[in-house]
Amino acid sequence: MTKSTITFVCTECGGESLRWAGQCPHCRAWNTLQEFQVRKAASGTRTRSTTPSKAIRLSDVLSDAAPRRALDWDELNRVLGGGIVPGSLVLIGGEPGVGKSTLLMHAAAQIARSDQKVLYVSGEESAQQIRLRAQRMGALEPGILLLAENDLDAICDSIRVEEPQLAIVDSIQTVTDAGFEGSAGSVTQVRESAARLMRLAKEIGVPIFLVGHVTKDGSIAGPRVLEHIVDTVLYLEGDRRQELRILRAMKNRFGSAEEIGVFAMGEGGLEEVPDPSALLLSAALTASPGTSVVAALEGTRPLLVEIQSLVNATDNAMVRRIANGIDINRLHMVLAVLEKRLDFKFGKSDIFVNVAGGVRVTEPAADLGLALSIVSNQNNRPLPDGLVVIGELGLAGEVRRVGQLERRLQEAARHGLTRALIPSGGKAGRPSGLDVVEVATLAEAVSAAFPSPMKSGAFIKGAGVTVS
Ligand SMILES: Nc1ncnc2c1ncn2[C@@H]1O[C@H](COP(=O)(O)OP(=O)(O)OP(=O)(O)O)[C@@H](O)[C@H]1O
Ligand SMILES: [Mg+2]
Ligand SMILES: [Zn+2]
Numbered sequence: 001m002t003k004s005t006i007t008f009v010c011t012e013c014g015g016e017s018l019r020w021a022g023q024c025p026h027c028r029a030w031n032t033l034q035e036f037q038v039r040k041a042a043s044g045t046r047t048r049s050t051t052p053s054k055a056i057r058l059s060d061v062l063s064d065a066a067p068r069r070a071l072d073w074d075e076l077n078r079v080l081g082g083g084i085v086p087g088s089l090v091l092i093g094g095e096p097g098v099g100k101s102t103l104l105m106h107a108a109a110q111i112a113r114s115d116q117k118v119l120y121v122s123g124e125e126s127a128q129q130i131r132l133r134a135q136r137m138g139a140l141e142p143g144i145l146l147l148a149e150n151d152l153d154a155i156c157d158s159i160r161v162e163e164p165q166l167a168i169v170d171s172i173q174t175v176t177d178a179g180f181e182g183s184a185g186s187v188t189q190v191r192e193s194a195a196r197l198m199r200l201a202k203e204i205g206v207p208i209f210l211v212g213h214v215t216k217d218g219s220i221a222g223p224r225v226l227e228h229i230v231d232t233v234l235y236l237e238g239d240r241r242q243e244l245r246i247l248r249a250m251k252n253r254f255g256s257a258e259e260i261g262v263f264a265m266g267e268g269g270l271e272e273v274p275d276p277s278a279l280l281l282s283a284a285l286t287a288s289p290g291t292s293v294v295a296a297l298e299g300t301r302p303l304l305v306e307i308q309s310l311v312n313a314t315d316n317a318m319v320r321r322i323a324n325g326i327d328i329n330r331l332h333m334v335l336a337v338l339e340k341r342l343d344f345k346f347g348k349s350d351i352f353v354n355v356a357g358g359v360r361v362t363e364p365a366a367d368l369g370l371a372l373s374i375v376s377n378q379n380n381r382p383l384p385d386g387l388v389v390i391g392e393l394g395l396a397g398e399v400r401r402v403g404q405l406e407r408r409l410q411e412a413a414r415h416g417l418t419r420a421l422i423p424s425g426g427k428a429g430r431p432s433g434l435d436v437v438e439v440a441t442l443a444e445a446v447s448a449a450f451p452s453p454m455k456s457g458a459f460i461k462g463a464g465v466t467v468s
Contacts, residue, residue, distance in 0.1 A: 009036040009187040014225040034187040034221065037180065068254075069165065069207075072110040075262055075272040076103075078299070079234055079247050081255015084166065087205040088254065089198045091172075092247075093212040093223030094236035099245055100211045101125070102269050103236060104168045105139050107209070112143030116165040119158060123150040123174025123184075137269030150184060152177040152193050156200050164206060169197065171211035173220055185220040194229050227251060238265070239358035244279070245270065246359060249299075259299035277304035277415050280357045290377030293388050293417065294369030295408035296361045302404070302411035304388065306356040307366065309373040311349045319348065325355025326370065327362070334371045334393060341397035341442055344378065365402035367393035368421065371442060372449050383449055386418035397442045399423045409434060421445055 008017045011034055015026030024032050068083030077083050080090070094100045101122075108118040118141075122130055127146050134140045147158050152175050159167045169175060173185040175193040182188045194210060201208045210230070212223030227233050231253040238245035247261040262276040273279055281293065281304050290309045295302050307326070314320075323331045331353055338344040353370065355361050368391035376383050383389075390408055392400040402408075405428035409420055413431035422428070424438035439445040 005038045007036050007038060008033040009191075009221070009225055010034075011187060011219070011221040011225065014222075014227060035182075036187045036191070069111065071107055072113075073106070073261070073272040075274065076107065076247070079249050079259045079261040080232065081249075081252050081259075084207045085231070085254045086207055087201050088207045088231045089194070089201050089229075090207065090209045090232040090234065091194075091212050091223055091226055091230045092209060092234050092236060093214055095214050095240075097240050098236050098238055099263075099265055099270060100213075100236055101130075101170055102133065102137065102265070103245075103247070103263070104170065104209055104211065105130075105134055105137060106270055108144050108166065108168060109134070109137070109139035109141050111166050112141035116143055117162060118144045119147060119162050119164040119167045120144055121147045121149055121155050121158070121167065121169045123148070123169075124171060133269075136267070139269070150174050150176055152196060156196065159200060159206060159208070160204065163204065167201075167206055167208045169208060169210050171213055172197075172226070173213055187221040187225055190221040191225060191229065194226050198229060198231075237358075237360065242358045244273070244276075244357045244359065256299055260301070276359075277302075277411060280305050280359065281415055287382040287385050287387075289380045289382050290373055292369040292373035292376065292383050293412075294361070294366040295388050295390050295412055296363045296366050297402075297404055297408065298363075302408045303359070304411055304415055304417070305359050305361060305366075307361070307369055307373045308354045308356060309370070309377045310352040311346070311374060311378045312352070313348055314350050315348075316350075319346070320350040320352075322351070323353045325358065325360045326353055326366070330364070330367065331370065333395070334367055334374070337393055337395060337397055337442060338371055338374065342375075342446065344375070349378075363402075364392040364400075365390055365408075367391065368399055368439075368442070368445055372421075372445060375446055375450070379450070381450055384419055386416070387421065387449070388412040388417045388419070389421045389445075389449075391421070391423045391439070391445070393442060399439050399441060399445060401426050406431075409436070421448060 008020050010024040010032045012029040012032045013027035017025055020033050023030050068085050070077050070083040092100055108120055112118050127148055149155055172190055172194055176184045176189050177192050180188050180192050197208050214222050233251040235248050235250055236245055243264045245263040245265055249257045249259050251257050262273040263270040264273050292307050293304055294307055295304055335346050369389035372389055392402055394400050401423045410431050412420055413434045419435045421437050421439055424440040430436050437448050439448055
């Protein structure tokens with residue numbers, strides 16, 4: 001016998017509330033709370049199962065679990081933690097049109113090519129549409145079975161009957177479980193369907209990939225309401241107008257959640273990009289004022305990316321601070337340090353910051369590069385050619401050490417950069433061909449990067465930079 005209790009779940013952040021409200025108390029989004037039924041066994045009716053569960057010794061648990069299935073693309077394997085784990089439930093989130101279905105069709109084709117079976121369940125596209133995409137991508141493999149279905153029972157039955165090496169459900173927001181109220185895409189439907197698919201995956205050992213749309217529309221539950229249910233959460237990011245796509249692990253029960261995989265979108269679908277630094281730097285060869293190159297670490301991999309800043313004087317009372325690809329709070333902090341420690345004045349300027357290629361840099365090690373790109377644009381002076389800037393900024397204007405410095409320097413040297421500004425101290429090896437300068441403070445970094453006096457901004461005591 002079951003009794004249901006009702007809570008309210010935010011479709012945007014997944015946060016729960018006991019009462020309905022117009023605004024989510026967790027993420028402050030408006031009109032995103034949705035009723036969610038929790039089924040609870042009524043008290044007193046709990047029946048003891050006939051075979052009581054027995055605890056076993058941890059050391060007796062067999063460790064030779066089925067091996068991971070590696071895909072052709074190492075970019076994909078790395079994000080998955082080394083390949084697809086049997087019985088795992090993986091959520092792939094992303095904005096509309098970013099390429100989720102394309103990515104999963106590539107994965108399907110790679111498995112089907114080795115004489116394996118993949119079940120692709122689509123609730124939102126017709127079989128013809130999917131065929132056309134697969135054809136364009138060269139992924140028309142006979143091992144891929146297609147099921148156009150929304151009903152969860154039918155989907156589960158089909159997965160049981162076919163027992164594919166991989167099942168894909170595109171998307172979880174189109175699936176409905178007839179046992180629950182609410183339309184497809186509601187919090188209840190999305191959660192309950194995912195939970196049932198999770199149990200099925202574990203029971204029969206079939207890995208299942210779910211697509212989850214990220215929408216701004218509060219009526220459809222986004223991937224975040226599923227994050228704690230599934231084993232692995234990956235987000236596909238990228239600017240639809242540009243070719244680069246980044247698959248980022250947000251949670252992974254089977255591997256590091258810091259890895260990224262890089263892909264490029266083209267006519268023929270996606271391609272993996274094993275050396276993204278080369279692609280990202282190609283545009284940065286000619287130094288221009290406001291551009292700096294930083295070496296950010298994404299998971300286990302150093303990535304050279306270009307930061308561009310534009311500092312533009314304005315008469316508007318409200319100045320703008322826009323950051324694409326960098327956390328806006330990081331930008332505010334760097335600006336505050338520049339103003340307080342080096343006497344820059346940004347109160348009458350709009351400031352725009354952009355990371356080239358649609359990449360998102362989440363690491364503080366990019367702070368110093370960001371600061372120098374702003375100084376460079378403000379003074380209309382390019383940074384030296386072939387320079388990579390590495391270092392975190394402290395609030396006192398000190399340049400702090402970052403992890404894995406040596407690997408970052410190696411990546412820079414490998415891509416033909418010739419100079420590096422790095423935090424002082426530390427014992428990182430210096431790759432040959434790289435002229436390395438250590439700096440302890442932002443002031444030192446500015447004078448090392450711009451050896452002759454600058455027009456505006458900085459007065460830096462004892463650092464050889466003068467200001468008119
Ligand atoms: N000839 C083409 N026809 C259609 N799409 C193309 C073509 N060439 C490249 N693309 C890319 O494929 C993308 C669509 O990819 P896909 O359908 O896999 O995205 P999705 O994330 O599954 O989107 P949705 O939210 O609609 O399900 C387009 O945004 C476009 O960048
Ligand atoms: Mg799609
Ligand atoms: Zn919320």
